[in-house]
Amino acid sequence: MKMHNRTQIYWLSQMCGWGLFVLGNIVSASIQDEPFRALYILSLFIFVVGIFTTHIFRNLVHRWGWKKLNIPKLLPRMLLASVVMSLVFTTANTFLTDLLAGHVPLVSSIRTILFWQNTINFSALFLLWSIIYFAVNTFENWKKEEINNLELRASKTEIELNSFKSQMNPHFMFNSMNSIRALVDENPEKAKQAITMLSGILRNNLTLGRHQTIPLRDELDLVDKYLSLEKIRFEERLLVQLDISPATLLWEIPPFMLQTIVENGIKHGISKRLEGGRLYLRTAVENNCLHITTINSGIYKPDPLREGIGLVNSRTRLQLLYEGRASLQITPADGEVKVELIIPNNKHKTDEDPRN
Numbered sequence: 001m002k003m004h005n006r007t008q009i010y011w012l013s014q015m016c017g018w019g020l021f022v023l024g025n026i027v028s029a030s031i032q033d034e035p036f037r038a039l040y041i042l043s044l045f046i047f048v049v050g051i052f053t054t055h056i057f058r059n060l061v062h063r064w065g066w067k068k069l070n071i072p073k074l075l076p077r078m079l080l081a082s083v084v085m086s087l088v089f090t091t092a093n094t095f096l097t098d099l100l101a102g103h104v105p106l107v108s109s110i111r112t113i114l115f116w117q118n119t120i121n122f123s124a125l126f127l128l129w130s131i132i133y134f135a136v137n138t139f140e141n142w143k144k145e146e147i148n149n150l151e152l153r154a155s156k157t158e159i160e161l162n163s164f165k166s167q168m169n170p171h172f173m174f175n176s177m178n179s180i181r182a183l184v185d186e187n188p189e190k191a192k193q194a195i196t197m198l199s200g201i202l203r204n205n206l207t208l209g210r211h212q213t214i215p216l217r218d219e220l221d222l223v224d225k226y227l228s229l230e231k232i233r234f235e236e237r238l239l240v241q242l243d244i245s246p247a248t249l250l251w252e253i254p255p256f257m258l259q260t261i262v263e264n265g266i267k268h269g270i271s272k273r274l275e276g277g278r279l280y281l282r283t284a285v286e287n288n289c290l291h292i293t294t295i296n297s298g299i300y301k302p303d304p305l306r307e308g309i310g311l312v313n314s315r316t317r318l319q320l321l322y323e324g325r326a327s328l329q330i331t332p333a334d335g336e337v338k339v340e341l342i343i344p345n346n347k348h349k350t351d352e353d354p355r356n
Contacts, residue, residue, distance in 0.1 A: 018047050022047045026039060049092055067141075180229075201222065213253060216292075223259050240281075244283050260311075264311065269298020272298065281294050290343040291341075292343075
């Protein structure tokens with residue numbers, strides 16, 4: 001909240017609060033048929049002195065640093081300040097009342113029970129003012145701190161995500177270059193085709209790497225180029241089966257995540273088998289979440305201490321982006337490895353993607 005707006009709200013609250021208090025006194029006194037002239041003069045006096053007293057108290061609170069105190073230290077100071085303000089306020093009010101009534105000011109009135117009853121009553125009023133004032137400031141400070149924490153966390157998350165993406169791109173490039181390297185001596189013509197496809201993949205990387213999430217269809221396009229590259233190397237030893245739901249194409253996912261899953265399936269599964277194997281990819285919307293399932297030929301032995309950088313980064317990125325609401329599970333079954341990626345619906349774009 002800007003300082004100018006806070007100052008306006010403060011003065012408006014002061015005038016409304018004391019105005020309502022004075023209005024209540026006027027209504028109460030009118031019922032008791034008190035003289036109107038004296039009543040209005042006293043009401044104006046209470047209004048002005050009340051605002052003046054609490055404003056002085058507010059300035060002293062700033063100067064003494066009471067806003068930084070905890071409740072056990074602040075409470076006795078608030079009680080004492082309320083009594084002091086009430087005593088000053090009641091004395092000034094009694095002084096004016098005696099003048100209006102033609103009495104010698106404060107000579108006898110200060111010794112009456114009414115004077116001390118008014119002091120107690122106004123102490124409660126000033127204490128209520130103090131409680132409201134400190135409560136509002138506490139809430140504003142909490143809200144400001146919460147915003148600062150969110151900004152710091154968002155900045156930290158942005159830095160970490162950019163770090164992971166910078167690690168993912170070389171990881172993919174090195175594996176792709178290794179695939180091409182295997183073709184150079186064996187089949188130079190196919191190696192040229194592979195280099196052309198890799199250049200297309202790298203162009204996509206430059207575009208997709210600028211975003212925290214991208215539509216699934218863009219990621220599928222990257223996966224298709226990568227699989228085309230791998231098919232040149234594996235030929236008939238690589239069988240690809242796709243089952244893509246049209247409802248999933250605009251669903252947002254982190255870039256390179258599906259490509260990393262597919263790449264791991266080929267590198268750690270299919271490539272280690274002489275006869276090759278199959279890669280099955282399915283996407284669907286279930287329970288308001290995007291489900292991506294891949295099944296590849298191969299053997300998976302879970303070992304958290306030896307997980308590759310791609311898998312570790314994928315899980316960390318999911319945690320940073322979705323705070324535990326997304327998951328990546330890998331399970332072995334009958335000579336195959338099943339990977340299931342689940343993305344919640346808050347990253348789903350229902351409108352047409354602006355990057356078209």
